[in-house]
Amino acid sequence: MTPALLHPDLLRQFPGGIAFVDIETNGGPAQRASITEIGIVQVDEDGVHEWSALLQPESRIPDHIQRLTGIDDAMVAHAPRFAQIANEVFDRLHGRLFIAHNARFDHGHLRAAFRRAGLDLRPQVLCTVKLSRRLLPEHRHHSLDHLISRHGLDVSARHRALGDATLLWQFWQKLHERFPPAHIAEQVRALVAHRSLPSHLDAEQINALPDTPGVYLFYGEREGKASLPLYIGKSTHLRSRVLAHFAADHQSDRELSLSQQVRRIDWIETAGEVGALLKEAELIKQLQPTHNRLLRRNRDLCTWRLGTDLFGKPRLELLHADALDFGQRDNLYGLFRTRREASNRLRALARDHALCPPLLGLEKHAPRMRCFDFQLKRCHGACNGKEPAAAHEQRLLDALQGLKLESWPWPGPIALREGLELHLIDGWRYLGSTRNGIELTQLLERGRPAFDMDVYKILVKAARTLPVLVLPALDDACTSP
Incomplete structure (x- = not known):
């Protein structure tokens, strides 16, 4: 090994050296034990060390994975589980720059496997796909097979963990033959996740962030109980999302301003994406962060209710959100932040569907007289009897259909199960989340909050995907594993 392969700048940044890593899996998700083989090539001042192990998956x-990798069930039948070798793998990777091809895959599976084994590995990660793109932008494809062909790499065992990790080590050496080591070290620094952390933010705060669903809060210089967050966000991968803020701070004035102000990061883990969305909406409305522009409180929220007048003809009535009851009404159309927005939307529908504004209550005019829109040929004449009332009514129903709100289909409160968490809702109002029956009872006793448009949109989508538990089943659900 020549000294240039570990440039002094890289050694200062990664004194433990580097590790080229590859894993093979049975195609299962990272949340399950699906790794079948791991290969590591360690490179440091002491030299190059290769290591690999077969693993027994869950x-x-x-068959198609067996044909691709050559690893079959018989080969791993007596292999150790990951937990049995987790400490050894941890020692081989800890303190080193973790280098892999499409690194998110390998790193994600290993992080999950370490977590199940009770260990927390948080290496700095370099993806060789990104490194190849950065150094060789003239090439369109950067798959491992393309790197093999382009650089003449020596293939010993393709689609085996150590064989592929060795190919990455060869690629690293080829790059050093073509580019000055200092230039490669500079590009590596630019690609490693921590590169854009603001100098006034403690890197340990980032290291402590889990890469799980949840909500994160950015705070400025003020401390104490009176301190309010600058920004609140949510993600299914907290750590990755927070890093993305700082990775983009030179491309957006807003991100740059935020990165210059943030001094502290807090977070709240949730069971999944729905819990993160609900917690984000709740905290933004409660704390009103200065950098959040959406999900503000909507005190003038209103909707159109379609009813009938004394003569049985359709009649639109604008209702305030406090009067909404989805359990009793299913003829509500649209959610609007102001009365003006509601009227403007109805006028747009009238224009697009040739509806009569006076018959919609938008204008006053004498009975049986032609409205102004009829004179402009934007009304078919329902106002003066030229168009049958039934035809106008049907067009109105058709025009409103896209705005129709979901009615509340259950007799009372329900819960949406997400992992081990239950999100309690009633009439499309969010009552809170819990994992035990005592808290659930307390949430029910607190009563329903005011109707919220952003929460309604979250819950309507969530009710279509998450398991729904009706009230009689909730006590059992809270105690089940």
Whole structure:
């Protein structure tokens, strides 16, 4: 090994050296034990060390994976589980720059496996796909097979963990033959996740962030109980999302301003994406962060209710959000932040569907007289009897259909199950989330909050995807594993 392969700048940044890593899996998700093999090539001042191990996954290896990797069920039948070798793997990776091809895959599976084994590995990660793109932008494709062909890499065992990790080590050496080591070190620094952390933000705060669903809060210089967050966000991968803020701070004035102000980061983990969305909406409305522009409180929220007048003809009535009851009404159309917005939307529908504004209550005019829109040929004449009332009514129903709100289909409160968490809702109002029956009872006793448009949109989508538990089943649900 020549000294240039670990440039002094890289050694200062990664004194433990570097590790080229590859894993093979049975095609299962990172949340399950699906790794079948791991290969590591360690490079440091002491030299190059290769290591690999077969692992027993949680489920069988599909036939197409067996054909691709050559690893079958018999080969891993007596192999150790990851937890049995987790400490050894941890020692081989800890303190080193973690280098992999499409690194998110390998790193994500290993992080999850370490977490299940009770260990927390948080290496700095370099993706060789990104490094190849950065150094060789003239090439369109950067898959491992393309790197093999382009750089003449020596293939010993393709689609085996150590064989592919060795190919990455060869690629690293080829790059050093073509580019000055200092230039490569500079590009590596630019690609490693911590590169854009503001100098006034403690890197340990980032290291402590889990890469799980939840909400994060950015705080400025003020401390204490009176301190309010600058920004609140949510993500299904907290750590990655927070890093993305700082990675973009030179591309957006807003991100740059935020990165210059943030001094502290807090977070709240949730069971999944829905819990993160609900907690974000709740905290933004409660704390009103200066950098959040959406999800503000909507005190003048209103909707159109379609009813009938004394003569049985359709009649639109504008209702305030406090009067909404989805359990009793299913003829509500649209949610608007102001009365003006509601009227403007109805006028737009009238224009697009040739509806009569006076018959919609938008204008006054004498009975059986032609409205102004009829004179402009934007009304078909329902106002003066030229168009049958039934035809106008049907067009109105058709025009409103896209604005129709979901009615509340259950007799009372329900819960949406997300992982081990239950989100309690009633009439499309969010009552809170819990994991035990005592808290659930307390949430029910607090009563329903005011109707909220942003929460309504979240819950309507969530009710279509998450398991719904009706009230009689909730006590059992809270105690089940």
